[in-house]
Structure formats: C-alpha cells, structure tokens
Amino acid sequence: MKKLNMLYEGKAKKVYETNDVDKLIVYYKDDATAFNGLKKDVILDKGILNNSISSIIFKKLQENNIKTHFIEKLSDREQLVKKVSIVPLEVIVRNYAAGSIVKRLGLKEGQKFNEPILEISYKNDSLQDPLINDYHAIALGLVERNELINIYDTALKINSLLTKMFEEIGIILIDFKLEFGRYKGEVILADEISPDTCRLWDKETLYKYDKDRFRQDLGNVIEGYREILNRLEELR
Ligand code: C5P
CATH class of the missing domain: 3.30.470.20 (ATP-grasp fold, B domain)
Structure with a gap:
C-alpha cells in the first residue's frame, strides 16, 4: 500500500490517502490536547501506544461482529483503515x-x-x-x-x-x-x-x-x- 498526500491533520492523528481510493493510512502522533485545545503537550511515544491499544481493541470488536473501519496495523504508528x-x-x-x-x-x-x-x-x-x-x-x-x-x-x-x-x-x-x-x-x-x-x-x-x-x-x-x-x- 502506497502512502500518498496528507488529507487531514487532527489533534492526535494525521490521515493520508493511499493508492486505493477506498483506503486511508492513519498516523498516530504524540500530541496531546485537552479542554478543546487550550492545554497542549507532546507525550513521547503516546502515538505508538495508542496505535497498538486501538488496534487490539478494534480487532477484538471485529471478532465479535462489530463492523469497523480497521483493516490492519501497518507499523508502530500507522494503521490501514477503510475511508469512511x-x-x-x-x-x-x-x-x-x-x-x-x-x-x-x-x-x-x-x-x-x-x-x-x-x-x-x-x-x-x-x-x-x-x-x-x-x-x-x-x-x-x-x-x-x-x-x-x-x-x-x-x-x-x-x-x-x-x-x-x-x-x-x-x-x-x-x-x-x-x-x-x-x-x-x-x-x-x-x-x-x-x-x-x-x-x-x-x-x-x-x-x-x-x-x-x-x-x-x-x-x-x-x-x-x-x-x-x-x-x-x-x-x-
Ligand atoms: O469530558 P467528558 O467527561 O464528557 O468525556 C467523556 C469521555 O469521552 C471520556 O472518556 C473522554 O476521554 C472522551 N472524550 C473524547 N473526546 C472528546 C470528548 C470526550 O475522547 N472530544
């Protein structure tokens, strides 16, 4: 899967287009915000941990017949997801x-x-x-x-x-x-x-x-x- 242009940057993640129009790559950042962006900091390795934690949870939900956008964990900070x-x-x-x-x-x-x-x-x-x-x-x-x-x-x-x-x-x-x-x-x-x-x-x-x-x-x-x-x- 090829990572193409960045489509969107949010508070904790970046989203990239891929060579498949139905799929996106989500990149988990270390940025943390609270109180609607008033409090900001960088928490080293947060993105790595959240990518791993969310991947485990989404897999578990899928095994229990919950439909999700998750396809696979690609790297320590990246997931392949369906473009919703x-x-x-x-x-x-x-x-x-x-x-x-x-x-x-x-x-x-x-x-x-x-x-x-x-x-x-x-x-x-x-x-x-x-x-x-x-x-x-x-x-x-x-x-x-x-x-x-x-x-x-x-x-x-x-x-x-x-x-x-x-x-x-x-x-x-x-x-x-x-x-x-x-x-x-x-x-x-x-x-x-x-x-x-x-x-x-x-x-x-x-x-x-x-x-x-x-x-x-x-x-x-x-x-x-x-x-x-x-x-x-x-x-x-
Ligand atoms: O702030 P509040 O008590 O309404 O949040 C309820 C839950 O939703 C908490 O687990 C919080 O982390 C989560 N939440 C979130 N993103 C938001 C607001 C709340 O993940 N923008």
Whole structure:
C-alpha cells in the first residue's frame, strides 16, 4: 500500500490517502490536547501506544461482529483503515460518573449509574462539541433516524464487550467516546479507542490509567497508557 498526500491533520492523528481510493493510512502522533485545545503537550511515544491499544481493541470488536473501519496495523504508528465519511457526532457511553457529567449534574465522581448513559455531541471544534439530543441530530440532518438507532445499539454492544474485556484485566471502564462513519451504505465504527478516548480505572486501587492523568496534571501519563497496553497483551 502506497502512502500518498496528507488529507487531514487532527489533534492526535494525521490521515493520508493511499493508492486505493477506498483506503486511508492513519498516523498516530504524540500530541496531546485537552479542554478543546487550550492545554497542549507532546507525550513521547503516546502515538505508538495508542496505535497498538486501538488496534487490539478494534480487532477484538471485529471478532465479535462489530463492523469497523480497521483493516490492519501497518507499523508502530500507522494503521490501514477503510475511508469512511465521518458522522459529525461524538457518541459517549458512561457507566460511572466522571468528567463533564460530574460538573453538569452535580454528581460524585465514581458513582455507578443504574444503566449505561448514552450522550451525543455535535462534532464541531469552533463550538466546542456541544451536547445535543436526538431531535437536534436528526432535525439538523447530522444523521438519519435509522442510522442513529443503529449507532446507539452498536455503542451499547461495544460497551458490553469492552466492559467485560477490561474487567478481565482488572480495569473498570468508566466511560468512552466513539465515532462512526459511513462506508458503502453502512454506518461502521471509526476513529480510535484508547486511553485518550476512554476513562480506565484500576479495579482495586481506582488508579487512573487514562488521559485524565494529562488533563489533571497527575503525572506518569505515558506509564498509565503503557500499563493498559501491557495488560491487554496478557489477554492474547
Ligand atoms: O469530558 P467528558 O467527561 O464528557 O468525556 C467523556 C469521555 O469521552 C471520556 O472518556 C473522554 O476521554 C472522551 N472524550 C473524547 N473526546 C472528546 C470528548 C470526550 O475522547 N472530544
């Protein structure tokens, strides 16, 4: 597969065209941002760890019949993926209270919800990804109703699979963000699943192994990400 022009550069990844019009190469950078780009840093080797972690998770999801854009890991920082057209929504699944919902609803961090909470945000940097509901998403034409039903159904299936997988390695899946894309008439899982996009706490000590280490200046950011990769590798 030949890597051609860069199509897009995001906060944590670069995307390149390839000689196959249906396929892209995603390159994982070491850049970290938080609070809608207000906090920035470079975390050495983060891209390598996130590429490995996301590749393991996407493979696992595919083995469990979740359709994703992932084709293969090409190198330490690169993945070959299907070229999707991204649905401009961030889909958040929450099992325990943490992050923005704690502030918004005055909750206690770590509180377990009676059932998973699904939220959607409009993916728009200049508006800082505002939280919206199904009516906004459909009325604004961001997504078709049947696509949204399918996205929610898939997000809950992914939550069940990943909750179980992380539990096996002593990790609580607190919450995570998903993105979906359209590919040949279907909506499939896209983007990444990594400590940048999940909250992952140790089951025994409640130690945080995710991007909150960066957001909250807790230190040992890369060590947290490495611990997640090490434990995931035990699974195989
Ligand atoms: O910040 P908030 O609590 O709403 O985030 C919920 C989950 O979604 C967290 O795991 C966070 O890492 C992830 N997220 C993300 N990208 C965003 C917003 C949230 O990966 N733009």
